[in-house]
Amino acid sequence: MLEVAGLTAGYGGPNVLEDVSLDVEAGELVGLLGANNAGKSTLINCISGVLRPRAGSIRFLGEDITRAKPSDIVSRGIVQVPEGRQVFPRMSVLDNLLLGGTTAVARPRRADRLEQVFTLFPRLKERRPQYAGTLSGGEQQMLAIGRAMMGGPKLLMLDEPSLGLSPLFVQTIFRALRELNAQGLTILLVEQNLNLTLSCAVRGVVLERGQVALAGTSATLRADPRTRQAYLGL
Numbered sequence: 001m002l003e004v005a006g007l008t009a010g011y012g013g014p015n016v017l018e019d020v021s022l023d024v025e026a027g028e029l030v031g032l033l034g035a036n037n038a039g040k041s042t043l044i045n046c047i048s049g050v051l052r053p054r055a056g057s058i059r060f061l062g063e064d065i066t067r068a069k070p071s072d073i074v075s076r077g078i079v080q081v082p083e084g085r086q087v088f089p090r091m092s093v094l095d096n097l098l099l100g101g102t103t104a105v106a107r108p109r110r111a112d113r114l115e116q117v118f119t120l121f122p123r124l125k126e127r128r129p130q131y132a133g134t135l136s137g138g139e140q141q142m143l144a145i146g147r148a149m150m151g152g153p154k155l156l157m158l159d160e161p162s163l164g165l166s167p168l169f170v171q172t173i174f175r176a177l178r179e180l181n182a183q184g185l186t187i188l189l190v191e192q193n194l195n196l197t198l199s200c201a202v203r204g205v206v207l208e209r210g211q212v213a214l215a216g217t218s219a220t221l222r223a224d225p226r227t228r229q230a231y232l233g234l
Helices: 038-045 072-075 093-099 107-120 122-126 137-149 169-181 194-200 218-223 225-231
Strands: 003-012 015-024 028-033 054-061 078-081 155-159 186-190 201-210 211-217
Touching: 003 038, 015 028, 015 038, 015 054, 015 137, 015 211, 015 225, 028 169, 028 225, 038 122, 038 155, 038 186, 072 078, 093 107, 093 137, 107 122, 107 137, 107 169, 122 137, 137 155, 137 169, 137 201, 169 186, 186 194, 194 218, 201 218, 201 225, 211 218, 211 225
Parallel strands: 028 186, 028 201, 078 155, 155 186
Antiparallel strands: 003 015, 003 054, 201 211
């Protein structure tokens, strides 16, 4: 489904990513791991079109999207849940969700997808009229994922969904991700929680200083001491 080849990228100064390659097959849940500043967010920002790479290519469902606009990439089916959730605090839960389904591709199925979100996160249904800014951090993360689901993604990318959440909410979020993946949704998960990510991902890619340090099945990475070394930046 997703092929990243030789990707090099940065923000105006030195390269943050250097010759990074990875692939994600349809139906997989792949974990993208590494220490802080390893380049994980930079990589998914390139995939979603927020950042233009300096070199390399990105292909989605066989088509080159390296230079595509973010809006075109969303319409093709790649949706990103950003770090920090970034919900609209002075809009209701319902309006935040509806905003995620405004593309021409997503609009015809907004009612069905809204019901899917409420089934996945019943708490959001209870809080439909509530301002998003009054929700707890865990509830806002549910809302951010729900808003992404309203776009009908083929590939869902999440950037640190457990960041700042209580253990209870972390378990709730990861349970939802497992359920979505079991339903056939392809997921690329950027996450600091190494053990939890490898417990639900089929494969993992470990970045270290902007390069792929390790890649393999979750079982292989869990058993390899180099995984923790790269993850901790040792």
